[in-house]
Amino acid sequence: MEIDGDADEGRRKIDWAREHTPILARIRERYTEEKPLDGVVIGMAMHVEAKTAVLAELLAEGGAEVGITGCNPLSTHDDVSAALDAVDGVHSYARHGVDRDGYYEALDAVIEHEPDVTVDDGGDLIFRIHEEYPELLDGIAGGCEETTTGVHRLRAMDDDDALRYPVFAVNDTPMKRQFDNVHGTGESSLSSIAMTTNLLFAGKTVVVGGYGHCGRGVAKKADGLGADVTVAEVDPRRALEAHMEGYDVAPMNEAVEDADFIITTTGNRDVVTREAFESMNDGVVLANAGHFDVEINLEQLSEYAVAERDVRDGIREYETPDGRRVNVLAEGRLVNLATPVSLGHPAEVMDQSFGVQALCVERVLDADLAEGVHEVPDGIDRRVAEIKLDALGVEIDELTDEQRDYISSWQHGT
Known part of the structure; x- marks a missing residue:
């Protein structure tokens, strides 16, 4: 699928975003060395612009094969999509302004990679797999959902016992909701x-x-x-x-x-x-x-x-x-x-959300999770916050042993 975009200009946008995403930079250091996603196929349906491209590149640098398309017909930046498609291990099918048929054709192209993990914004990729490609469900380890609407849809699906693999509700974790959403x-x-x-x-x-x-x-x-x-x-x-x-x-x-x-x-x-x-x-x-x-x-x-x-x-x-x-x-x-001039959330905010996404992709591969919607482990959320504070040069207090004992015990009184 040919993408009509200036890949060089898209590369400049991605590089600028990389400079302002210190959490992803910290994760990238480990991914480049350890390759924790080696051999994993990841299917993504998200807003294909510069910050998302940084996440997709990070996953590829961790060893994954990534297929990605848009989750909104008007939010794709064609130059970023073209630049992303040129990255080793990444296949971008996102194009700006596609009609309904073109939108679902791109989702199908991602699904044809037979992903082990899905990363969604709105749930369309997950629902498409369940409705049109049920034969792939047993091979999917799990997924991550980025936004409120997608989590609502997935919880409704889970309530109906229709969700066939585990999905982390990234939207609902504090490091996403309290910063990205607000x-x-x-x-x-x-x-x-x-x-x-x-x-x-x-x-x-x-x-x-x-x-x-x-x-x-x-x-x-x-x-x-x-x-x-x-x-x-x-x-x-x-x-x-x-x-x-x-x-x-x-x-x-x-x-x-x-x-x-x-x-x-x-x-x-x-x-x-x-x-x-x-x-x-x-x-x-x-x-x-x-x-x-x-x-x-x-x-x-x-x-x-x-x-x-x-x-x-x-x-x-x-x-x-x-x-x-x-x-x-x-x-x-x-x-x-x-809108024609829109750029999406600031890079510093998406750094936090996408840091959670990257670590949840790892966790869903390592954990033996039941089908359904799962909360992001608190340790992941706290780790992302710690990396962010360190990048900002902000120091905080730590609980003493006595304080930990006090707040964890029911025996302390007046």
Whole structure:
């Protein structure tokens, strides 16, 4: 499969990311020497851009054969994919802007390598194997899932006894969720929106759909830029948390009446629908920072609109019957990865998540795990944090023996 991209430019992007991923650099030292993945075939379906390429190269440097494709039709950087395909041991099938058939053809190309381990972002590779290639399931040692939506899907699959091999829920471990989801999603989403629209956040009203870790990050960063933030939630505890952290809280269909920006972060469908479109401000900007392109119901918006046009790269304007303009970014896909200027999460954040991914690939090969979803071992998560602190030159205290005894015993009292 030929990739139309400048491999030299992609190489420069990957090299820059490598310079800012000290956790992966530390793991690379050991992988290069020990080759712990020698002979292992790894299938990956992730956002193919510079940071992901650093992870794929690392796995290959550890001895693995890697087949990789995208997990979103608009998030692939073709130059990075071309550069990655030129790396010994890596086969990249990711191309930007493919249609549905092209997307699944690329997944099939990865699966044809008959992976021993899968590394997923959203679960499509895992589900494709289960649905179309069940004969390969017995040969797969396990997998890793990167994102909230994928973990939700896998847990539902596990509940139905349909998941046929063990998968680490990388998304749910602290070194991923507390940094990647909060700071990565928050900063990269707002940066992408600002670059795509060339509009200001300060003094504007930003409505955030969902107050999980991603929503918390978007709200925090928008507030820091001087925006007034309103949170729409369905969980009473998260809504109360948002309220007590100083944000307005309102149902989505009410919140949109004052919104300048609406950013969804739920991973669920139909967060913004026809009723909301009917009461939005003229010129409102809609963006999805969740996962799949179902959070903003674009079918309903298109049916409601009397005209549509592309007003700027990555921005589709819908004109309503009463003349208002509703602007949707990146076709409702992940705004931090699917706009023409998007770069995804900062390298320092993905360094942590991908450090966990690399060590979990090793663990799933060595451990005798049952089918189903598994938490990332705490030792892996802590080790990644220790490497990061060391790289930053940050020192911390250690518990004394007496303190360890105290907190581990039930016998100490007043």
